[in-house]
Amino acid sequence: GNSVTQMEGPVTLSEEAFLTINCTYTATGYPSLFWYVQYPGEGLQLLLKATKADDKGSNKGFEATYRKETTSFHLEKGSVQVSDSAVYFCALYNAGNNRKLIWGLGTSLAVNP
């Protein structure tokens, strides 16, 4: 079946540090991959996506590359800010999922000034 595994948090960084949050997946065929972000007290919002192998999604300084050979979609940012403190969710959509997304458990990020 389809599944998503994210690195466990919490992750604590100082401002301007480099961020990597690991995400690996199991799926048949060619899923679409997503990163969502949830800021404190809010719902989730789409951060970036990639729909085929070797695609790079990017938004707000965050990037993730769809690596089919390693079944990974790691989230990176070169220099984090305090405002990036949030929970980050990796998710996949596969055509056989009956319209549902498969979610990772989320990784909490705290950025200190």
Add this chain to the structure above:
Amino acid sequence: DVKVTQSSRYLVKRTGEKVFLECVQDMDHENMFWYRQDPGLGLRLIYFSYDVKMKEKGDIPEGYSVSREKKERFSLILESASTNQTSMYLCASSMTSTKNIQYFGAGTRLSVL
């Protein structure tokens, strides 16, 4: 921009009460979802709907029901609230033709006393 509106940000209810959580989306999406979010458990799908009057059970439907009488509105019903239903509830909507990117409301934090 897609807007998903949940009727309440915070609710406090008593054990045994019937509770209605309302969700409205304004983008004519055919799919709508109810999740609950608990620390360490990520997002768990309660119910979803892919058309008016249609519903499908998610991963944890016990103790919940749903209603979708109009395309834009999806209601979650707790028939007899219990303390273990204290949680953050998130509504989302999506369109199958756009890879099922989900758009979320701000969430309802429900406390059952």
